[in-house]
Amino acid sequence: MINRPIITDPDAWIGPKIQNDESWIYRFDAAALAEIDAALAHAKRAGARVPFGPDAFPLPRVAREMEKILDDVENGQGFKLLRGIPRAKYSDDECELLYWGLTAHLGTPISQNARGHLLGHVRDEGRTQADPNARAYQTSQRMDFHTDMLPMDLLGLFCLRTAKRGGASKITSALTIHNVLRGERPDLLEALYGQFHIDWRGEEPAGEKGLFSLPMFSECRGKVTARINSLPYYDSAARHGAQYAPAAIQREALLKVQEIANRPQLMLTMDFQEGDIQLVNNHTMLHAREAFEDYPEPGRERHLLRMWIAVDDAKRRPLADALTDRYRWVQRGGIPVKSAQAA
Numbered sequence: 068m069i070n071r072p073i074i075t076d077p078d079a080w081i082g083p084k085i086q087n088d089e090s091w092i093y094r095f096d097a098a099a100l101a102e103i104d105a106a107l108a109h110a111k112r113a114g115a116r117v118p119f120g121p122d123a124f125p126l127p128r129v130a131r132e133m134e135k136i137l138d139d140v141e142n143g144q145g146f147k148l149l150r151g152i153p154r155a156k157y158s159d160d161e162c163e164l165l166y167w168g169l170t171a172h173l174g175t176p177i178s179q180n181a182r183g184h185l186l187g188h189v190r191d192e193g194r195t196q197a198d199p200n201a202r203a204y205q206t207s208q209r210m211d212f213h214t215d216m217l218p219m220d221l222l223g224l225f226c227l228r229t230a231k232r233g234g235a236s237k238i239t240s241a242l243t244i245h246n247v248l249r250g251e252r253p254d255l256l257e258a259l260y261g262q263f264h265i266d267w268r269g270e271e272p273a274g275e276k277g278l279f280s281l282p283m284f285s286e287c288r289g290k291v292t293a294r295i296n297s298l299p300y301y302d303s304a305a306r307h308g309a310q311y312a313p314a315a316i317q318r319e320a321l322l323k324v325q326e327i328a329n330r331p332q333l334m335l336t337m338d339f340q341e342g343d344i345q346l347v348n349n350h351t352m353l354h355a356r357e358a359f360e361d362y363p364e365p366g367r368e369r370h371l372l373r374m375w376i377a378v379d380d381a382k383r384r385p386l387a388d389a390l391t392d393r394y395r396w397v398q399r400g401g402i403p404v405k406s407a408q409a410a
Contacts, residue, residue: 069257072250074291077204078145078351079242082334091144091335093136095151097301099129099307103152107165117167118176124168131171136346140221141382145348146238154342159227166225166372167273171189175377177219180269184403187373189224196301204373205269207361212239212328212353213297216270218390220378222347222354226339229303230369234359236345239334241293243283244397251327259283264311265296266303272403273348278304285387292386293348294393295324328353331343337369349375350384375401377405 085091095103106124117125137148149169156317167186170176189204204210215222216269224236236317237263248256262280271277286346300319305312313321341346347354361368377383378398388393396402 071245071253071256073249074246076242077143078240078348079239079246080144081243082332085144085335091146092148093132095129096147098149102129103165103169104124106168106246107157107161108193110164110168111161115168116164119171121168121169121171124164124171124289126169126172128347129169130172133169136352137221137378137382140348141378141384143354145240145312147346148337149344149346150342152341152342153342154340162225162227162342163372166374169344170223170376172373173223174221174378174382175409176219177375177397178404179215179373179375180402181401183404185329185374186201187375189371189373190368207359207369209358211297211325212237212355213257213295214241214293214349214353215373215375216267216296216300217224217397217401218292218294218386218393218402219349219375220383221376222345222349223374223376224339224345224347225347225372226341226343226372227372228367229339229341230359231362231367232360234339235236235357236337236339237334237355237357238337238347239286239328239353239355240351241295242291242351243333244324244353247257247291247327247333247375248323250318252323255282255316255323258316258320259324260285261317263301263313263317264304264307265300266306269299269305270402270405273405277307279393280390282387282394283324285389287385287387290385292384292390293353294390295321295353298322298325313380316338326354348384350386370382 106126110124140147223281249289260282264278264280281293301313359369
C-alpha cells in the first residue's frame with residue numbers, strides 16, 4: 068500500500084474553523100461599487116455584448132483586488148464569496164454584463180455545455196438526474212459533492228434570484244477528504260487514484276465516445292488534484308457497456324467520499340444573497356447544493372449565472388499527465404457546440 072503524504076496546504080481546511088472565520092467573504096466597499104458602476108456604464112455606452120474582453124469593463128482599482136482574490140482561490144483557501152453588489156439596482160441584463168465584466172479580469176471564460184454557453188444559467192429546467200442526458204444543474208434536485216465536468220480552473224456563480232425554499236450552497240475541501248481517507252481507509256484512497264469511467268451525459272464532442280476515463284485523485288509537483296463527479300455520472304456510464312460500471316471498490320470509495328464530505332465538521336454552508344458571487348477552485352474544492360423549491364410566480368425562479376474560467380498557465384494549478392487530454396478541451400474553449408442543442 069502506498070503511503071500518501073498528509074496535505075497541509077491552506078486549502079485542506081476544516082469546516083467550523085472556516086464557517087466561523089468569514090475571511091472567505093470579500094465585501095465590496097463604496098469606492099469599488101462606484102468603479103464597478105462606472106465600468107458598467109462604459110460597457111453599455113460602447114454597446115458591449117457578452118462575450119467581451121476586460122478592456123471593455125475598465126476596473127483600475129478593482130482589477131487589482133480581483134488579482135488578489137484569484138491568488139487566494141488558486142493558492143489559499145480555494146474559494147471566495149464576493150458580497151455587496153446591490154442586485155436590486157440592476158436589471159437581469161445589466162447583471163450579466165456586470166458579472167461577465169468582473170470575472171473577465173480573472174481569466175478566459177469557456178463553453179460549459181453543448182449549447183455553447185459561456186455565461187451559463189443554473190435553474191430548474193424541469194429535468195431530473197435520472198435522465199442520462201440531463202446535467203444536474205438543470206434540475207431542482209439535491210446535488211451531491213462534486214467538481215464540475217471539465218477540469219477548468221475556476222468556477223464562478225452569480226446569484227440573480229434565490230429560491231422560495233432551499234438551495235443552500237455547500238463547499239468542502241477535497242484535500243481534507245484525501246487526508247481523512249488516508250487515516251481511515253487508505254485502500255479506498257488508493258482506489259481513487261485509479262481510472263474511473265464517467266458519462267458525458269449527452270454532451271460529448273463530435274467524434275468522441277459517450278464517456279471518458281480519468282483518476283479521481285492525481286498528483287503533480289507535490290499538488291493533489293481532485294476530479295470527483297456526481298454519483299449519477301458514474302452509474303450512467305454503464306449505458307455504454309456493462310464494463311464501464313464502477314467496480315465494487317470504486318463504488319465503495321465514491322460513497323465514502325460523499326459520507327466524509329457530508330460530515331458537518333468538514334463542510335461549509337452558505338446561503339446566497341442576491342448579488343453574491345461565489346468563486347471556487349475546481350481542482351481542490353467539492354461543491355454541492357440542497358434541493359430547492361421555486362416561487363410559483365414566473366420570473367421569480369431561483370436563477371444563478373455560471374462561468375467556467377481558464378486561468379493563465381502561470382497562475383493555475385499544475386495537473387498530472389492523466390488529466391492532459393481533458394484539459395485540452397479547456398484550452399480549446401470548453402465543450403464544443405452541438406448544432407442541435409445550440410438553441
